[in-house]
Amino acid sequence: MSSYRDIEGQLRGKTNAKILILDTNNLQFYYQHQDTLPPSDLFQPYDMVFIPGWVHAEYVHHTGKSEYVTSIPTAIHYIDEFEDYLPMVGYQDTRLMELFRLASPYGEAQRFFGQYRRMPADELPDDWIELFYEQGFTTRQTGALTTKKNAGEVSILTLAFLLCSHYRDEVSNISIATSDFGIIALKKKLLCEANSPSLNLDVSPVPPLSYLSTDVSLFQAIKTGIILPDHIQRMRPNPKSSIYVEHFGDGSSALHEAVVDTPSFIEICKNPDKYKIIF
Structure with missing residues (x-):
C-alpha cells in the first residue's frame, strides 16, 4: 500500500x-x-491513479483484476483510509468523521455516526474508522467473500x-471513474x-471534480479513434441511464438525463460535435 508520505x-x-480515482464497477468494465480499450490509452491522461483501500478490498480476491491494475502504465497509489486520510485534515478526527458522514447515503452509516457526533475528539475510539467500516455498511457474504455495500463509493468521494482541500494548488483535475x-x-x-x-x-465553489463513467469512456474512445462505433453493441448491449448535452445550431444547448438504448447511444457517439456525454 502507498502512504500519505x-x-x-x-x-x-x-x-x-491530473488524478483518477478508480471504482470497482469501472475496473470491472475496463x-x-x-482487448478493445488498452490501458495504455485509457490511463494515459492521468499522472496518478488512486485506489482507496475499501475499493481494493472489493476486487483483491480476483487475480485477473489485480493483474490488470498492475498493468496500468501510470503511477498507482493504494490509499489506506485508516492511515492516510487523517493527515489530510490535520489529524482532526471530528472533521474526517463529518466528511465520512456526509458522503454516506444509508441508514447504517448514519446510525453509526449518531453515537459519536457530539462526542469530544479526545473521547472518540482510536479505531473509529475501522469500526465504521465494520458497522456502517450492509455486509454481504458470498462464500468466503465479504463485501461492504457502498463502502468503496463513500471512500472515493471522501x-x-x-x-x-489538501492539494488545491497542486491538482488541476480529479476524475472519479x-x-x-x-x-x-x-x-x-x-x-x-x-x-x-x-x-x-x-474547497473551491467549483472544485475540479469530474466523472469518468463507462459511457464517457466509450464516447471518448470513439472520438479519439481508439474504437469504432461498431464495437459498442458488444460493450454496451443494454439501455443505461445517461446524462448528455445536445448542442444546437444557434449556440444553445440542452442537458438530457434519460435512459439511452444502444442504437441511440451509438448515434450520439457518431456525432461528437452535436453531443457530449457527461455521465
Missing part, C-alpha cells in the same frame, strides 16, 4: 496534476474490455474532497457543506 512527496509543490449515479447527489450535498465550520475544507 509517498503521496505528499509526489504531489506537494507540483502543478496541474478489465473485461482490455478522498476526492480531501485531495481538493465510477458509473454509480448516486455519487452525483452525494457530491452536491458534500459541496454544500464543504466549507461549513464543522468541515472548513476551504
Whole structure:
C-alpha cells in the first residue's frame, strides 16, 4: 500500500496534476474490455491513479483484476483510509468523521455516526474508522467473500474532497471513474457543506471534480479513434441511464438525463460535435 508520505512527496509543490480515482464497477468494465480499450490509452491522461483501500478490498480476491491494475502504465497509489486520510485534515478526527458522514447515503452509516457526533475528539475510539467500516455498511457474504455495500463509493468521494482541500494548488483535475449515479447527489450535498465550520475544507465553489463513467469512456474512445462505433453493441448491449448535452445550431444547448438504448447511444457517439456525454 502507498502512504500519505509517498503521496505528499509526489504531489506537494507540483502543478496541474491530473488524478483518477478508480471504482470497482469501472475496473470491472475496463478489465473485461482490455482487448478493445488498452490501458495504455485509457490511463494515459492521468499522472496518478488512486485506489482507496475499501475499493481494493472489493476486487483483491480476483487475480485477473489485480493483474490488470498492475498493468496500468501510470503511477498507482493504494490509499489506506485508516492511515492516510487523517493527515489530510490535520489529524482532526471530528472533521474526517463529518466528511465520512456526509458522503454516506444509508441508514447504517448514519446510525453509526449518531453515537459519536457530539462526542469530544479526545473521547472518540482510536479505531473509529475501522469500526465504521465494520458497522456502517450492509455486509454481504458470498462464500468466503465479504463485501461492504457502498463502502468503496463513500471512500472515493471522501478522498476526492480531501485531495481538493489538501492539494488545491497542486491538482488541476480529479476524475472519479465510477458509473454509480448516486455519487452525483452525494457530491452536491458534500459541496454544500464543504466549507461549513464543522468541515472548513476551504474547497473551491467549483472544485475540479469530474466523472469518468463507462459511457464517457466509450464516447471518448470513439472520438479519439481508439474504437469504432461498431464495437459498442458488444460493450454496451443494454439501455443505461445517461446524462448528455445536445448542442444546437444557434449556440444553445440542452442537458438530457434519460435512459439511452444502444442504437441511440451509438448515434450520439457518431456525432461528437452535436453531443457530449457527461455521465
